[in-house]
Each structure stands twice: as C-alpha cells, then as structure tokens.
Amino acid sequence: MFTYADNAATTKLSENAKKAMLPYFDELYANPSSIHSAGQKIKDDINKARETVAEAINASSGREITFTSGGTESDNQAVISAALLGAERGKKHIISTSFEHHAVLHTLTKLKKQGFDVTLIDPDLNGIVPAEKISSAIREDTALVSVMYANNEIGTIQPIAEIGAVCREKGILFHTDAVQAAGHLPIDVQQQNIDLLSLSGHKFHGPKGSGVLYARKGIALSRLIEGGGQEKNRRPGTENVPAIIGLAAALKESVENIDTESEQIRRLRDKVISGLLAIPDTRLNGDPEHRLPGNINISFEGIDGESLILLLDNIGISVSNGSACNSSSSQPSHVLRSIGVPQEYIRGTLRITLGRYNTFEQADYIISSVTKIVSYLRSFSSVFKKDGEEKLHAV
Numbered sequence: 001m002f003t004y005a006d007n008a009a010t011t012k013l014s015e016n017a018k019k020a021m022l023p024y025f026d027e028l029y030a031n032p033s034s035i036h037s038a039g040q041k042i043k044d045d046i047n048k049a050r051e052t053v054a055e056a057i058n059a060s061s062g063r064e065i066t067f068t069s070g071g072t073e074s075d076n077q078a079v080i081s082a083a084l085l086g087a088e089r090g091k092k093h094i095i096s097t098s099f100e101h102h103a104v105l106h107t108l109t110k111l112k113k114q115g116f117d118v119t120l121i122d123p124d125l126n127g128i129v130p131a132e133k134i135s136s137a138i139r140e141d142t143a144l145v146s147v148m149y150a151n152n153e154i155g156t157i158q159p160i161a162e163i164g165a166v167c168r169e170k171g172i173l174f175h176t177d178a179v180q181a182a183g184h185l186p187i188d189v190q191q192q193n194i195d196l197l198s199l200s201g202h203k204f205h206g207p208k209g210s211g212v213l214y215a216r217k218g219i220a221l222s223r224l225i226e227g228g229g230q231e232k233n234r235r236p237g238t239e240n241v242p243a244i245i246g247l248a249a250a251l252k253e254s255v256e257n258i259d260t261e262s263e264q265i266r267r268l269r270d271k272v273i274s275g276l277l278a279i280p281d282t283r284l285n286g287d288p289e290h291r292l293p294g295n296i297n298i299s300f301e302g303i304d305g306e307s308l309i310l311l312l313d314n315i316g317i318s319v320s321n322g323s324a325c326n327s328s329s330s331q332p333s334h335v336l337r338s339i340g341v342p343q344e345y346i347r348g349t350l351r352i353t354l355g356r357y358n359t360f361e362q363a364d365y366i367i368s369s370v371t372k373i374v375s376y377l378r379s380f381s382s383v384f385k386k387d388g389e390e391k392l393h394a395v
Helices: 015-025 037-057 071-088 102-113 131-137 160-170 241-256 258-277 305-314 334-338 360-378
Strands: 065-068 093-097 117-121 142-146 173-177 196-200 211-215 282-284 295-300 349-353
Touching: 015 241, 037 065, 037 211, 037 241, 065 071, 071 093, 071 102, 071 142, 071 173, 071 196, 071 211, 093 102, 102 117, 117 131, 131 160, 142 160, 160 173, 241 258, 258 282, 258 295, 258 360, 295 305, 305 349, 305 360
Parallel strands: 093 117, 093 142, 142 173, 173 196
Antiparallel strands: 065 211, 196 211, 282 295, 295 349
16 A cells, blocks of 8 residues: 655645646746736736735735745745844844754854854754743844744644744844745744744645745845846746746645644544554654644664665655655754654654545554564664563664
8 A cells, every 4th residue: 555654755736736837837838027918917926826825824915925946945045134134233143943954054054154153952852942942042143043833853843923922022033944834834924923934835735846935024135046136136037937826826725724634634643653652662752742733753762764664665655764855864863863862762763744645544554564564673683682681772
C-alpha cells in the first residue's frame, strides 16, 4: 500500500489549485508588465491573488504581499531587510532561536560576518520558546526578532502572539517563518503583532516554486536581486503567474477548511503516536499538545534511522528523518540537539507528517510496519540487545 507521509517536505497539488493554474499555461500567457489589454488582464489576476492571500492572513491590504519563489527567499529577504533597516538606526542586534530553519540560520551567519550581533535562544526540552526568554534577550540595539511559527522537524507551535506583543511594545520588528504553519494553523498578522511573515505554497497543496513575503505597511524591503520593477520594486523578474494563482487558490482552500481538516489529521496523528509509543525504548520529540496537527517526530533507541526509512520505502511508505532541505547532511539534527534528545535516540529518528490525503488504513499500516522493522533492526544492532540483556550504547 503506497503511503505518502512526508507532507512537511511537500504536499500533493490540490485539484482546485491545479484547475486554477491551467489557463495560465495556455490561454492567459501574456506578460503582466505589458501595457496591452492581455498583459493588464494578467496583472489584474495577480493583484486578485494578492488580495486573496492578504485576506487569508488578515493583512490590511494586498499591497503588503510580495510574491517570491518560496519560503527560503522570503526568509532571506525578511531578515536582511529588517537587519539593514535596524543598521540605519544604529541597531545591529538580532534575536532568533537555535532551531530555526537553515534559511534563517544561514542568513544570520552571513549577517554576523557583516558586523551584526546575533543571539540564538534555545527552546525548552519540549521545543517551545517562551516569550519571556525573548523579552529577556532584548537590548537597546535590538533590530529584529525572528521566531518560526511552527518547527519544521518536531512540529512544535510557538507562542507567536505573545512574542509579537513583546516586540510591538518595545518597537522591534518581528518576523516569523510560517512555512509549516500556513494553511494548517490560524494566522492573523494583526492580532498576532507580526511585522514580517514568510510562507511557501507547496506546504499547503499549492505549487512548488511559489512563496509569499508579508511586510506590514511602512516596512521597506531590500531587494535581493536587481532588475525590473516587478512586485512594486521589491522583487524583480517576470512573475511566475501560474504558481502565484495556484498558491492563492490553495491557501484559500486550506484556510476555509482548516478546522475540519486539522481535526481529522490530528486524529490520525494521535493514533500513530499511540501505536508507535507502544514500542519499547521509544520517545516522542517535541511538545505532545502544542504541535502541528500532522507532525510525528519519534526516536527509537539503538537503530539507524536511515535504514528504517529505506526499509519503509521498500514497502511503499514515504517518510523522512527531518528537514528535506538538509537531507544530504551527515550531521545530527540541530533541532533535536537543541531540545536535548540523547545521542542514542537521535540516530534512530523518524519524522512522519500526515496530511489531507492520508487515511486510517494507512495509519494502521504505518504502525504495524514501523513496529516490525524496528524489531528487525534491533535484532542485529551493535548498540542494542534484546531479551533483557544489557543495552550497549555507542560512545
């Protein structure tokens, strides 16, 4: 039974999004920068998509929405723009967390080389960053706070509204990487005091290569590339019209069905978690309650996670051991290290992320398959002995 359970890496394009996109590959192909009527029709459609996205996150206007190529570009532009705005006022301190996506962490590393001072806050053992920790780290020269809405590996949901309130009170720009949250959790940039927000279309059944950067009115964005005046001079380059249209359609669909869909996915998640925790020497990583509806990050002592993933793949189950953006790295997950997961568990980690198209039959298949394969791998593991024998841990 083929079971796709890697929805944090990417999701299947929805039929609604595909249907919305199709005309822009064929009939409606004009360049939106052209002044003729065919081009202006496309420009109008892009602006309608902009308003759709703004409504989905309660932005005050579509003018606050910039379309990008995805979450990585949006994160880069948000962090760099806020840093440069702060530097203009003599503020070169940035606060973030140690378990952000590398799109943020690597950008911060680049900014450190340019003279910025970066403070990374560690989450607690459940993977939550309390607003009090952020508040305590704020200095007179703090220009930006960037905290992801929901973690891409362990799925923990951060107290974004509380962190946003702290930043707004102190007059500091607040950015959140909402790539994993958009379409799955409610977002209200006004109530949550969010100044800058990143999202990516392919995480909520939109097309790959599509993203959004929300920037509150009055925040000047720095261009990452030079060229024409597209996207109100914020992001040069001829617009990827089909992707923009598909992203807006997918986000609208996801937000409209967010309550019923999230509840169904949450039930699937809890079933799988319960089944897998029945396996001895197993731990769930991240807060059991404050986590994305479909996220299961679980570690099995004494096995190699990559072997587990490949054996599951052989029987049609697609899962991962963490972020797809960092799958080629041999280094242990920086997210799991940040919450203190013991080394003997980190190696045997599985990230299962369920979504709209998963079923309870597939949930049962995952539980039974993982249970059998973990037992099989442990039967000849050099770091794990069964039948009551002493476990031998690798140094």
